[in-house]
Amino acid sequence: MDATTAPHRIPPEMPQYGEANHVFELMQNMLxxxxxxxxxxxxxxxxxxxxxxxxxVPKIVILGPPASGKTTIAMWLGKHLNSNLLSVExxxxxxxxxxxASARTHYxxxxxxxxxxxxxxxxxxxxxxxxxxxGWILDGIPETREQALxxxxxxxxxxxxxVLSAPDTVLIERNLGKRIDPQTGEIxxxxxxxxxxxxxxxxxxxxxxxxxxxxxxxLLEYHRNIVRILPSYPKIVKVITADQPCVDVFYQALxxxxxxxxxxxxxxxxxxxxxxxxxxxxxxxALLAQKYGLVNVCCGQLLKEAMADKSKYGEMIxxxxxxxxAVPSYVIMKVLKQRLDQQDCVERGWVLxxxxxxxxxxxxxxxxxxxxxxxxxxxxxxDSIIERLTLRRTDPVTGERYHLMYKPPPTMEIQARLLQNPxxxxxxxxxxxxxxxxxxxxxxEFYGQAITLNGDQDxxxxxxxxxxxxxxxxxxxxx
Numbered sequence: 001m002d003a004t005t006a007p008h009r010i011p012p013e014m015p016q017y018g019e020a021n022h023v024f025e026l027m028q029n030m031l032x033x034x035x036x037x038x039x040x041x042x043x044x045x046x047x048x049x050x051x052x053x054x055x056x057v058p059k060i061v062i063l064g065p066p067a068s069g070k071t072t073i074a075m076w077l078g079k080h081l082n083s084n085l086l087s088v089e090x091x092x093x094x095x096x097x098x099x100x101a102s103a104r105t106h107y108x109x110x111x112x113x114x115x116x117x118x119x120x121x122x123x124x125x126x127x128x129x130x131x132x133x134x135g136w137i138l139d140g141i142p143e144t145r146e147q148a149l150x151x152x153x154x155x156x157x158x159x160x161x162x163v164l165s166a167p168d169t170v171l172i173e174r175n176l177g178k179r180i181d182p183q184t185g186e187i188x189x190x191x192x193x194x195x196x197x198x199x200x201x202x203x204x205x206x207x208x209x210x211x212x213x214x215x216x217x218x219l220l221e222y223h224r225n226i227v228r229i230l231p232s233y234p235k236i237v238k239v240i241t242a243d244q245p246c247v248d249v250f251y252q253a254l255x256x257x258x259x260x261x262x263x264x265x266x267x268x269x270x271x272x273x274x275x276x277x278x279x280x281x282x283x284x285x286a287l288l289a290q291k292y293g294l295v296n297v298c299c300g301q302l303l304k305e306a307m308a309d310k311s312k313y314g315e316m317i318x319x320x321x322x323x324x325x326a327v328p329s330y331v332i333m334k335v336l337k338q339r340l341d342q343q344d345c346v347e348r349g350w351v352l353x354x355x356x357x358x359x360x361x362x363x364x365x366x367x368x369x370x371x372x373x374x375x376x377x378x379x380x381x382x383d384s385i386i387e388r389l390t391l392r393r394t395d396p397v398t399g400e401r402y403h404l405m406y407k408p409p410p411t412m413e414i415q416a417r418l419l420q421n422p423x424x425x426x427x428x429x430x431x432x433x434x435x436x437x438x439x440x441x442x443x444x445e446f447y448g449q450a451i452t453l454n455g456d457q458d459x460x461x462x463x464x465x466x467x468x469x470x471x472x473x474x475x476x477x478x479x
Contacts, residue, residue, distance in 0.1 A: 016369070024266065054135070058136065058160075060158060060257055063163045064242060065165075065222045066175055067171040067210075072187055072246060073246070075186075077137055078137050081135070086141070091125055092104045092121070094121075099124055118141070122141065122151065144229065148233075159257075164241075165239055172219075174189065177191050177192070180206075260473035260474070268347070269288075269470055270370075271294065271466075271470065273352070274375065274377045277433060285351045288470075299336060299352070299354040306335050313335050317331060332355060333361075336352075337368060362447070374469060374470050375447040375451070377444060378455030394419055395409070395414055
């Protein structure tokens with residue numbers, strides 16, 4: 001038999017290590033830079049690239065029409081992310097650069113820069129150490145499609161492009177009230193953002209080119225160019241309406257630039273669903289298993305199957321089932337380990353629910369190498385859970401399950417013989433919910449990147465949120 005055609009048993013530690021350390025993305029970024037820069041000594045270049053550790057620094061472009069607030073948003077992002085803000089003005093103001101000096105002369109004469117000169121200025125600035133280590137934010141660059149293409153040919157590729165949008169009438173009105181502090185470069189507005197300090201008020205100046213006619217001309221030019229620029233940045237553009245408070249625009253922009261775009265790296269989902277009884281964990285696990293082929297691992301069901309099989313673990317579990325007491329964590333973990341080590345779980349991934357239920361169980365599972373890469377907490381109000389569970393009934397004749405509100409029995413005869421599971425009494429549900437919420441805070445703290453969802457909505461809406469959380473990378477948290 002040809003060994004190359006045999007199924008390969010990949011230890012679960014291998015993909016976990018690759019995902020945890022972003023090995024695929026690391027190699028992809030290094031190869032990309034290698035091909036762009038084409039160094040004479042590739043080995044030395046790759047060593048320096050790895051030591052630099054700057055694969056996730058900000059690389060942001062912010063575009064928008066005049067008076068949309070793009071410079072303000074760019075400045076706030078620069079301060080928050082500790083990154084470098086680059087604009088045409090800052091590029092030509094650079095000292096000790098013959099290229100910048102030449103650009104200043106040209107700009108003072110024509111109030112514009114040739115595309116090639118601007119791109120060379122940008123290239124010179126991006127090669128400096130602070131941009132390499134802390135990233136960059138381009139304010140209003142590129143202005144045309146030609147500039148966008150020239151920048152791309154240099155291998156300069158943003159990770160996020162933000163486009164601010166607002167009606168022209170709003171922008172013209174906003175531009176008329178713009179004022180600039182010549183000392184700090186901060187932008188203020190006579191109506192929306194007037195400084196309280198009289199010292200700042202007295203030194204504010206009216207910038208050139210903000211008349212209604214001039215603004216309308218610049219808006220027309222912007223609209224003509226932006227539709228040709230955006231196709232250069234497919235899949236990384238976020239349009240944000242600027243006709244709202246500046247703080248709201250900033251937080252939307254910040255949320256977007258903290259997202260990591262979907263990777264081509266191989267990914268095996270290991271999903272953990274947490275939530276109180278009746279929050280819909282079983283339903284969501286079944287939907288994930290159906291759509292993505294994940295192995296649905298219900299801890300309670302595993303214990304029952306072990307009992308039914310009369311395995312060695314079943315014999316260990318039986319006394320606790322008979323006494324209706326909790327099965328010890330180490331016994332549960334043995335049964336769970338046996339299932340998660342099977343080849344289908346390793347290859348296809350799994351969705352686990354009903355375990356762990358507290359921090360100690362989570363630590364035990366983690367210490368044995370079973371680390372979920374997506375954790376979801378389903379929050380459902382007490383009244384909704386009571387409604388979901390106390391109205392459940394079972395037909396003892398057919399085994400069919402009903403719900404007196406959502407799926408009532410078709411006839412009075414069937415309704416008369418329906419039975420309620422003792423576990424669905426309000427008293428039992430309240431006790432189980434209290435037990436969950438006693439431990440949920442510590443469990444949430446243990447899984448620091450857990451995603452909390454509102455489970456009190458249509459199951460397929462909840463599933464869409466879970467699905468989005470699985471197929472998209474977790475956001476990078478910036479303080």
